[in-house]
Amino acid sequence: MNKIPNFLIPYFRTNHAGETGAVFIYKGILAISKNKDIIEFSKRHLQTESDHLKIITEILPEKHHSKLVFLWKILGFITGFFPALCGDKFIYATIFAVESFVEEHYQDQINLISKDKKYEEIKHLIKKLMDDEVDHKNEAHEKFKNLNFFQRFWSTVVRKGSSFAVKVSMVV
Numbered sequence: 787m788n789k790i791p792n793f794l795i796p797y798f799r800t801n802h803a804g805e806t807g808a809v810f811i812y813k814g815i816l817a818i819s820k821n822k823d824i825i826e827f828s829k830r831h832l833q834t835e836s837d838h839l840k841i842i843t844e845i846l847p848e849k850h851h852s853k854l855v856f857l858w859k860i861l862g863f864i865t866g867f868f869p870a871l872c873g874d875k876f877i878y879a880t881i882f883a884v885e886s887f888v889e890e891h892y893q894d895q896i897n898l899i900s901k902d903k904k905y906e907e908i909k910h911l912i913k914k915l916m917d918d919e920v921d922h923k924n925e926a927h928e929k930f931k932n933l934n935f936f937q938r939f940w941s942t943v944v945r946k947g948s949s950f951a952v953k954v955s956m957v958v
């Protein structure tokens with residue numbers, strides 16, 4: 787893998803923060819859920835997110851990691867643990883909300899570099915990550931038809947929270 791160009795470093799800092807958060811979302815779910823389907827779903831996704839995190843950790847030098855990794859871990863854990871207290875549909879709604887956001891975030895990065903042939907390799911890497919997130923999103927979406935007020939409200943909180951976390955980790 788080539789070095790990431792400087793202008794992409796803030797984005798990769800957010801990707802690293804986000805994949806860290808994702809790992810901890812599933813840890814949060816697995817810390818409390820007793821549902822067999824949820825446990826299977828979460829273990830499988832946790833494996834994918836750990837692979838993503840490993841890939842990004844390998845290409846993003848440590849000095850560029852977010853200074854707030856501890857916070858992304860805590861917030862990720864809560865983002866899994868809290869809905870797991872509230873019920874299965876809350877969990878699937880959470881994953882759907884997070885992954886819809888992440889899909890757009892990765893797509894933005896692809897758009898940013900897609901015109902330049904020299905970024906072909908990085909583009910493929912981001913696309914691979916994004917395709918996994920889309921699978922996660924679709925899998926979660928199959929598990930619910932419609933959401934009640936509280937589930938919709940929580941999904942909005944998760945989306946806004948993800949967007950805020952990206953803004954912060956672009957900088958620090």
Ligand SMILES: [Fe+2]
Nearest residue numbers: 805808835838
């Ligand atoms: Fe991921």
Ligand SMILES: [Fe+2]
Nearest residue numbers: 808918919922
């Ligand atoms: Fe994912």
